[in-house]
Amino acid sequence: MVDVNTPRTSRAAGYLMLLPAVAVIALLVIVPMVVIARDSFAVSDPLGGNLGGFTLDNYAKLLDPVYAKTLGYSLGMAALNAVVCTVVGYIVAHYIATRPAKTQPVLLVLVIIPFLTDFLVRTFAWITLLGSGGPFISLLRLVGVDAPSLVPSQLAVTLSLLYAFLPVAVFPIYASMRSIDPSLKEAAADLGAGWWQTHARIFVPLSASGLASSVMLTFVPTLGVFVIPVLLGGGKDPLVGNLIVTLFTEFRNEPLGAALSMVVLVLMLLSVAAAGLILRARSNRKAGAV
Amino acid sequence: MNKKFLAFGAVALASATVLSACSAGGDASSTGGAGSGSLSIYAWAGEIPDSVIEGFEAETGIDVTVDTFDSNETMISKLAAGNSGYDVVEPSQYAVQLMVERDLIAEIDKSKLEGFDNLAEKFVDPSFDPGNTHSIPWAWGTTGILYNEACTGAEVTGWSDMWNPDYAGKVYMLDNMLSAYIAGLQVNGLSATSTDEAEIATATDSLLEQKPLLGGYNSTNYADLVGTGDACIAEAYSGTTSAKAVEANPDVHYIIPEEGGTLWTDSFSIVEGTANEDAAYQWLNYTLRPEVAALVTDDASLASTNAAALELVADQSQVENPAIYAPADSLTNSEFIVDPGDALAYFQDGWTRVRAS
Amino acid sequence: MERLNSWIARLVFVFLYLPIAALIVYSFNSSEVSYRFDGFTFRWYAELFRDQMLLESLRTSALVGVIAAVLATVIGFLSAFALVRFRVKGRAFFVGAILIPLIVPEIVLGVSLLTVFSSAGLPTGIVTLVLGHVVITLPLATLVLMGAMSSLDPSLSEAATDLGASPWVTFRRVLFPLLRPSILAAFLLSFTTSFSNIVISTFTAGVGTTTLPLRIYSTLRTGLTPELNALGTLLVVATLGVILLVGVAQMRRILAGPRP
Known part of the structure; x- marks a missing residue:
């Protein structure tokens, strides 16, 4: 083990420890991305083959407003889901982190257990629950409310997206919140800080890294979701993930799919970089204030 | 104390592994028998009944592995990458064309x-x-309409009913380009296999006009939606799902639209360069037997391509069920949906606009 | 307010288990259609245990999930530790690199991985499945562990060092125990992500290694069968059972009092 207090050796050890991750990313992410970048400029044939060569046609096709519309809708949906998941995730993570140490792992495992059941099977369970023959509607009818089926509806989509992404919101927030010194909270209470102040001034800032992870882990994958909008939302408005799958499969136009993927990729990189800059600016300001 | 918790997380997950390992262990011993080679099949889920595989293994001693795919395109991309390890695949009709042209089968x-x-x-x-040079059809079906009479309040006869504003919000189309265009083309009296740019544009206009009436696009649980009445009328494939829906609810009917019928069929093909060619031929011959082919109807509720098998189906009501076997007279003008070739671009442009509208 | 917060959290737990409850009820439904309850039956459980293909897929998924999650947690731990505790240069660059898989649409990653594997002559199977799953779970594990480490009070390890503890002892006795629940969190998140993945698996699975979600996804065209409800029920009940067992042992220890 390395001495944390001697920068030079520890730095070398640090690079050594990063090696496996760097190898995984370089070989299994960067290399495939180079392949995709190259394909996005390739000529396609109607059989679904890739003829190679160099053309800008694929990118030119993406100028069709149809793609911008789908992208805009997807980004809105993803943002909504990220906010909903992170708020609910924060509440749950805070609840878990404030239980006795022995109960915390149990609660963590309880959060994850439903996800051992297959995603599609769970989604179908939601359809059964919210559909017109299901208990929810029957209950409403029993008390005299003539409710229409909740499937398809935006509410059903939002609920099942929350359901699908909750653990990836809860876990990073919990991980960063867990190590907050409980005495801080007591100190805040002693100083007369209310619930709201305690959270706004202590818990939220100190779990900022977890909250940022949560937003990122729920925002980006929502763009790739394609089963939930179809099954619970009627599938009339495709998400960009849906469109990419269609391009790669049904349209068998790998180069066009690759081009759209590159656009999404660049957009994501830019938004992540922007978020990083904002976070850094904020933390610098705070450091200056202290 | 914490160590214990870390341990039980692992134990919890391990229990899943053990649960499955036990049963899979039993499987390994049962198929180990008089092994003489192996055969890897890549097929649609639910189209090869267990009874067929077990019968084949028992008779030949060949160890069969079946993997399942969710779309022709997935299967093709796996084979196109090379080195897939599969011996027999089960492409749909248009996929056979593509795979022949790309030398995959x-x-x-x-x-x-x-x-x-x-x-x-x-x-x-x-x-x-032509000439069945690369494929031996195994199961077939039609693309038609599934409707709930309690909801429509009237008998449904053709595609034009899917443009009826009375059913607004309760009309569902298959979430598949070529399937949607079957309705779009036939409702205008055009051929479902048209490759004419102007005709396809007409179909696109019809689909655009229909979109506000739609509850959604759905290729997965449309039969349940029709069953509950959340959908009045849905474009549907015949076979297992539709047959189940018709059986479960007397109001649900499956029809071949009067404007014309279209056929789909999934066939067995041998993968180019297979290492188990003999076993592959044994499989083709085994599945061509009438008594084996009849099992696809008895055990999977699908129509068999085997004429001699029909009288061997144990439950003859299945042969009479239009949601499985379309009545012969409704199929007189029916066509297979084939690959549109270069016209694919017209469909794609139109479909992209329909979906994003 | 604190109380309201707790009640919302408890409601979320109910929300998490609502579909599971529906699943359990419907696994005993004798009707083949999901929207109607016709009567009680064990038929689906019997069919489940006869369905060798499905059980084989479950085994594949569990195996791939455990290996991928262990790898992701170990590699993620090393990376997070290097990034948070050591002063490596280009920290932002490394963090960015590890997070790239999160912003790549899965289908793109899947298709291109298949291309890369096939040109490297690597046949699709367990190995390619594991590699593909490590890629998508590594960022999750790393983020969870980085979050946990960065909010650890650095004075803790300094204090330990001041008291004469070697770095290894500091790590083992101070840091590791504090991080343990987060390691569990990283492992669980990685496992379930791998266990439920469809898209990457589509392109990295090979002969005889169809994963459970792939198997289930491919049955969509012919309709999900009620035996899948039975399978889901068994998975959840088995896991809950283990927790209860461990929980009971825990209770006994608490009643017997802590060891001196």
């Missing part, structure tokens, strides 16, 4: 086949594979 040596003449006339020398 091998030419079938007819002299090695027994029972080829058991196939129904419709599937001998089909438009998508």
Whole structure:
């Protein structure tokens, strides 16, 4: 083990420890991305083959407003889901982190257990629950409310997206919140800080890294979701993930799919970089204030 | 104390592994028998009943592995990457065309086949594979309409009913380009296999006009939606799902639209360069037997391409069920949906606009 | 307010288990259609245990999930530790690199991985499945562990060092125990992500290694069968059972009092 207090050796050890991750990313992410970048400029044939060569046609096709519309809708949906998941995730993570140490792992495992059941099977369970023959509607009818089926509806989509992404919101927030010194909270209470102040001034800032992870882990994958909008939302408005799958499969136009993927990729990189800059600016300001 | 918790997380997950490992262990010993080679099949889920696989293994001693795919395109991309390890695949009609052109499936040596003449006339020398040089059809069905009479309040006869504003919000179309265009083309009296740019544009306009009436696009649980009445009328494939829906609810009916019928069929093909060619031919010959082909109806509720198999189906009501076997008279003008070739671009442009509108 | 917060959290737990409850009820439904309850039956459980293909897929998924999650947690731990505790240069660059898989649409990653594997002559199977799953779970594990480490009070390890503890002892006795629940969190998140993945698996699975979600996804065209409800029920009940067992042991220890 390395001495944390001697920068030079520890730095070398640090690079050594990063090696496996760097190898995984370089070989299994960067290399495939180079392949995709190259394909996005390739000529396609109607059989679904890739003829190679160099053309800008694929990118030119993406100028069709149809793609911008789908992208805009997807980004809105993803943002909504990220906010909903992170708020609910924060509440749950805070609840878990404030239980006795022995109960915390149990609660963590309880959060994850439903996800051992297959995603599609769970989604179908939601359809059964919210559909017109299901208990929810029957209950409403029993008390005299003539409710229409909740499937398809935006509410059903939002609920099942929350359901699908909750653990990836809860876990990073919990991980960063867990190590907050409980005495801080007591100190805040002693100083007369209310619930709201305690959270706004202590818990939220100190779990900022977890909250940022949560937003990122729920925002980006929502763009790739394609089963939930179809099954619970009627599938009339495709998400960009849906469109990419269609391009790669049904349209068998790998180069066009690759081009759209590159656009999404660049957009994501830019938004992540922007978020990083904002976070850094904020933390610098705070450091200056202290 | 914490160590214990870390441990039980692992234990919890391990229990899942153990649960499955036990049962899978039993499987390994049962198939270990008089092994003489192996056969890897890549097929649609639910189209090869267990009874067929077990019968084949028992008779030949060949160890069969079946993997399942969710779309022709997935299967093709796996094979196109090379080195897939599969011996037999089960492409749909248009996928056969694509795979032949891309040299992914091998030419079938007819002299090695027994029972080829058991196939129904419709599937001998089909438009998508002249002379059955690369594919032996196994299961077939139609693309039609599933509707709930309690909801429509009237008998449904054709595609034009899917443009009826009375059903607004309760009309569902299949979430598949070529399937949607079957309705779009036929409702205008055009051929479902049209490759004409102007005709396809007409169909696109019809689909755009229909979109505000739609509850959604759905290729997965449309049969349940029709069953509960959340959908009045849905474009549907015949076979297992539709048959189940018709059986479960007397108000639910499956029809072939009066504007015309279209056929789909999934066939067995031998993968180019397979290492188990003999086993692959044994599989083709085994599945051509009438008593084996009948199992696809009895155990999977799908229509068999094997004419001699029909009378061997144990439950003859299945043969009478239009959601499985379309009545012969409704199929007089029916066509296979084949690959549109260069016209694919017209469909794509139109479909992209329809979906994003 | 604190109380309201707790009640919302408890409601979320109910929300998490609502579909599971529906699943359990419907696994005993004798009707083949999901929207109607016709009567009680064990038929689906019997069919489940006869369905060798499905059980084989479950085994594949569990195996791939455990290996991928262990690898992701170990590699993620090393990376997070290097990034948070050591002063490596280009920290932002490394963090960015590890997070790239999160912003790549899965289908793109899947298709291109298949291309890369096939040109490297690597046949699709367990190995390619594991590699593909490590890629998508590594960022999750790393983020969870980085979050946990960065909010650890650095004075803790300094204090330990001041008291004469060697770095290894500091790590083992101070840091590791504090991080343990987060390691569990990283492992669980990685496992379930791998266990439920469809898209990457589509392109990295090979002969005889169809994963459970792939198997289930491919049955969509012919309709999900009620035996899948039975399978889901068994998975959840088995896991809950283990927790209860461990929980009971825990209770006994608490009643017997802590060891001196």
